[in-house]
Amino acid sequence: MNVMTASVALNDGRTPAQAGAQGNERDAGSPVRTDWTRTEIADLFDLPFDELMFRAQTVHRAHHAIGQVQLCTLLSIKTGGCPEDCGYCSQSASADTQLKAEKLMEVQAVLASAAEAKAAGSQRFCMGAAWRNPKDRDMDAVIAMVEGVRAMGMETCMTLGMLTPDQAQRLAAAGLDYYNHNIDTSPENYANIISTRSFEDRLDTLAHVRAAGINVCSGGIVGLGETRSDRVGFVHALATLPRHPESVPVNALVPVKGTVLGNMLADTPLAKIDDIEFVRTVAVARITMPLSMVRLSAGRESMSDATQALCFMAGANSIFTGDQLLTTGNAGDDADAALLAKLGMTPMVGEEPMRRSSCC
Ligand code: SF4
Numbered sequence: 336m337n338v339m340t341a342s343v344a345l346n347d348g349r350t351p352a353q354a355g356a357q358g359n360e361r362d363a364g365s366p367v368r369t370d371w372t373r374t375e376i377a378d379l380f381d382l383p384f385d386e387l388m389f390r391a392q393t394v395h396r397a398h399h400a401i402g403q404v405q406l407c408t409l410l411s412i413k414t415g416g417c418p419e420d421c422g423y424c425s426q427s428a429s430a431d432t433q434l435k436a437e438k439l440m441e442v443q444a445v446l447a448s449a450a451e452a453k454a455a456g457s458q459r460f461c462m463g464a465a466w467r468n469p470k471d472r473d474m475d476a477v478i479a480m481v482e483g484v485r486a487m488g489m490e491t492c493m494t495l496g497m498l499t500p501d502q503a504q505r506l507a508a509a510g511l512d513y514y515n516h517n518i519d520t521s522p523e524n525y526a527n528i529i530s531t532r533s534f535e536d537r538l539d540t541l542a543h544v545r546a547a548g549i550n551v552c553s554g555g556i557v558g559l560g561e562t563r564s565d566r567v568g569f570v571h572a573l574a575t576l577p578r579h580p581e582s583v584p585v586n587a588l589v590p591v592k593g594t595v596l597g598n599m600l601a602d603t604p605l606a607k608i609d610d611i612e613f614v615r616t617v618a619v620a621r622i623t624m625p626l627s628m629v630r631l632s633a634g635r636e637s638m639s640d641a642t643q644a645l646c647f648m649a650g651a652n653s654i655f656t657g658d659q660l661l662t663t664g665n666a667g668d669d670a671d672a673a674l675l676a677k678l679g680m681t682p683m684v685g686e687e688p689m690r691r692s693s694c695c
Contacts, residue, residue, distance in 0.1 A: 366397065366625045371574045377567045379619045384611065388648055391618035394625045395650040404675060405459070405628060405653035405683040407492070408452035412480065413439045413464035419496070419531045421519070422595035423556060423588055426465040432593035439464065442476055446483045453489055456682050457656060460484050461492040461515065467531070468497040478509040485510045492552055492582075497532070497540045503547035513582060514544040515552040521568025524561050528596070534572075545578065553580040554630070557616050558588035558608030560600055566616055574623035582653065583620050583627045587613055587634025608634075610642045614649050621650025628653045640674055647680065 379387065416436025417426045425432040449460045462480055469477060477495065484491045492513035493506065506514065518537050519525065525534040544551055553576075555569050573583060587608050591597040613634075620629050630653035631638075631646055638646075656671050675681065 369575050371623050373567055373571050376571050380615055387618050391621045391650045394622050398625050399652050402680050403683040404680050406457050406656045407459040407461055408457040409461040409655050410448050412445055412462045415465055417465035418467050422528045425591045425594055430594045442479045445480045449484045453487055459490040463494040466496040469495045481509040481511045498543050500543045503543040507547035507549050511549050513550045513552045516540050517553055517555050518572055519555045520561055521565040524565040551580040552582035554584035556586040556588050570619050579624045579627050582630055584630040584632040585617055586632040589633050614645045617646050617651050618649035644678055
């Protein structure tokens with residue numbers, strides 16, 4: 336739906352499609368690699384900060400619009416009571432957060448929220464449900480939401496938990512643009528954070544989404560008490576997928592009392608990921624997944640303007656807007672507008688590089 340503007344032409348004169356050939360193998364001349372080793376990624380993390388930022392900014396400028404940030408809005412369409420036990424999440428039924436389990440929102444209420452988001456400048460409307468997986472009885476309503484939001488001229492994204500191949504196909508037929516399914520952390524650390532599903536379960540759903548032709552949004556959370564090596568493993572898992580996710584959300588844990596990780600980390604020095612380490616993670620994601628949109632997600636409201644500016648320098652080019660993420664606070668539209676104005680940056684108007692170069 337978006338028109339590519341001249342400002343997003345690549346600096347080396349190639350078209351994004353020429354630069355963005357993307358597949359399982361490393362094409363000669365393509366900037367995209369899916370054969371990264373952990374050693375290479377660890378070496379990037381270890382670079383002197385100025386060198387890391389220079390490399391990330393160089394990659395960013397070759398493939399993305401300069402000075403533009405994509406605005407996305409997230410709505411919780413079904414809150415709380417989730418049977419999964421993600422240690423960071425206040426919506427888990429196992430968390431002691433007093434969050435009331437709600438039913439799936441009515442389609443018309445979702446569409447009203449989408450209209451508000453569009454009026455506030457959002458390009459994409461993301462809908463999240465606290466489910467292990469959608470039940471087949473929920474699919475008609477979910478599909479009506481996708482169709483309704485698309486009819487407003489916005490991009491659609493959903494996060495509904497694990498999908499069967501058939502559910503992915505139905506969402507694709509409805510025109511769903513993106514499906515979010517985070518890998519959360521490194522394969523080794525996964526069982527420390529979640530016990531009700533496995534890392535492989537996540538990869539299976541990502542494969543179903545890809546097979547259905549839906550764009551993939553997948554990232555994770557840093558600040559879970561993980562090691563640098565886990566952050567290397569997290570980026571490595573994404574950067575070696577058969578095809579990089581079109582969107583890579585990088586969250587900083589927001590410790591919520593009553594959740595396993597909130598109780599464990601809230602009063603410790605580990606409670607907040609070090610800002611520089613967070614920026615390094617963004618930069619390494621940018622370098623290893625050059626065409627992906629790298630999104631600042633949860634945790635942004637507690638970051639200083641300077642840290643967010645460093646994240647943009649490191650290659651982040653998408654943010655969630657609005658006062659609320661699924662259940663945690665967010666920076667808010669006014670704060671975002673003020674930050675972008677201060678930085679001389681503007682909401683994105685062009686199409687994403689991987690959408691332009693997509694073969695599906
Ligand atoms: S992160 Fe998602 S799957 Fe995990 S408990 Fe929260 S709502 Fe459920």
